[in-house]
Amino acid sequence: MPVPMNPERRAALVKGASRAKIKALVNLTACTGCEVCIAVCPVPSCIEKFGEDPTSFGVYVNYDICIGCQLCVKDCPWDTIRMVPTPSVAGHQTSLDSQPNHEHAVFSRPELVPEEIRAFEGKPHFDNHQVKDLFQKQNPQVPNIMGPK
Numbered sequence: 001m002p003v004p005m006n007p008e009r010r011a012a013l014v015k016g017a018s019r020a021k022i023k024a025l026v027n028l029t030a031c032t033g034c035e036v037c038i039a040v041c042p043v044p045s046c047i048e049k050f051g052e053d054p055t056s057f058g059v060y061v062n063y064d065i066c067i068g069c070q071l072c073v074k075d076c077p078w079d080t081i082r083m084v085p086t087p088s089v090a091g092h093q094t095s096l097d098s099q100p101n102h103e104h105a106v107f108s109r110p111e112l113v114p115e116e117i118r119a120f121e122g123k124p125h126f127d128n129h130q131v132k133d134l135f136q137k138q139n140p141q142v143p144n145i146m147g148p149k
């Protein structure tokens with residue numbers, strides 16, 4: 001479980017992150033849950049993990065405190081994270097809200113993530129061509145991963 005953050009520290013992080021022009025988006029389809037991104041992210045609790053069994057491995061990024069530094073993208077061993085323009089994920093609380101499909105186990109088992117970030121529950125998947133294109137480039141071996149545009 002994430003360690004609760006000092007409110008002043010969190011407020012400072014949110015202020016800094018509000019200026020970020022890009023945010024990190026994890027492709028859950030390919031994430032192995034290895035936690036390398038969590039280890040390299042300089043912002044505490046920015047990336048969090050859900051699921052400890054192979055059917056529900058995955059992490060999500062908290063967009064309110066992601067400062068767009070790109071360290072996670074550079075170090076992910078599975079090339080599973082992309083930076084996307086902040087406006088393309090506007091209104092999304094976490095990268096779970098920005099998944100172009102809901103095929104991952106977390107969408108049928110929302111209890112895997114904290115209740116306060118289950119904004120994805122009952123919502124259709126995120127339909128944004130700009131983000132879909134990024135995901136498609138990320139997974140060229142799976143040509144139909146995002147479905148038709």
Ligand code: SF4
Binds near residue numbers: 026035036038075
């Ligand atoms: S480093 Fe990449 S594969 Fe590993 S948990 Fe993070 S996003 Fe997933």
Ligand code: SF4
Binds near residue numbers: 023040046061067071
């Ligand atoms: S871009 Fe930087 S702050 Fe955002 S999730 Fe990745 S490592 Fe953390």
